[in-house]
Amino acid sequence: MLRLGALGRFFGLMLGASMVPVWAQSGIYTCTDSRGRKITSDRPIIECIDREQKELNPSGTIRRTVDPSFTAHEQAEREELAKQRAAEEARVREERRRDRALLVRYPTIEVHVKERAEAIAQIDAVIAAAKKRTDELNQQKGQIDAEYEFYKKDPTKAPNSLKRQRDDNDRSRVIQAKFISDQDGEKARVNARFDEELVKLKELWGAQAAARAAAAAPAKK
Known part of the structure; x- marks a missing residue:
């Protein structure tokens, strides 16, 4: 009607x-x-x-x-559909742009494997440094605990400087533990990103190879 x-x-x-x-x-x-x-x-x-x-x-x-x-309602519906089409077209263009950039950055699987290894190696180096610092703090804690043995019967008599050393050591060890945990999380995120990229890249590399084969086919006749 x-x-x-x-x-x-x-x-x-x-x-x-x-x-x-x-x-x-x-x-x-x-x-x-x-x-x-x-x-x-x-x-x-x-x-x-x-x-x-x-x-x-x-x-x-x-x-x-x-x-x-x-009607005004029909016109609003048409405009909304036009916006949705424009948004979808923009999404497709952006996806194609990212695909092209991905292929430029990683033309072969070897390049992708190498960059992943370098990224993980950087994180591992940071984790190794943090663990080394944690070992130092644990050794320091052992020394502090040894000094506290003199005040085992009455810890309140321990000098303030020793108490501050113990408190600082405790805080530093907590900070280092959190930092190492954060770096482990970052390592997992980096690996997940490279895994996701690799799935897409295999698809793009396959399409490239098929296009080259199709272009070369007439020349073989």
């Missing part, structure tokens, strides 16, 4: 057409309705209010194209 807003615009179009002098009303309207019927009339066609109509000159050439009439 036609909405009142669309009908109003349609009848406005017909009224405007009726006010044109008779000698100028020689155009013919034509369209194909929703059931596939081709309709021709000497005035705007109500069955085609929701679709494009063409006004023809007496010679049969197109004088103008009459756009569909839409």
Whole structure:
């Protein structure tokens, strides 16, 4: 059923057409309705209010194209669909751009394997340094604990400097443990990223190889 807003615009179009002098009303309207019927009339066609109509000159050439009439709600829906299409097109373009960049960065699997190894080696070096510092702190803790043996019967008599050393050592060991844990997490994230890239790269490398084979095929004949 036609909405009142669309009908109003349609009848406005017909009224405007009726006010044109008779000698100028020689155009013919034509369209194909929703059931596939081709309709021709000497005035705007109500069955085609929701679709494009063409006004023809007496010679049969197109004088103008009459756009569909839409309500505010219909127009909003069309605009929303257009936004969705634009967003999808932008997503596809961005994905293709990333694919091209990935192929430029990793033309072969050897390059990808090498970069992964380098990235992991850097993290391992940082973890190794942190573990070395942790070993030093553990040794320091052993020395502090040994000094505390003198005050085992009454720890309150331990000098403040020794208490501060113990507290600082405890905080430092906690910090180092958290840092090592964070680096282990970063190592897992880096490996996951390279794994994800490798899945995509295998697909892209395969497509490249197929394209080269297809391009080289005529030359073999």
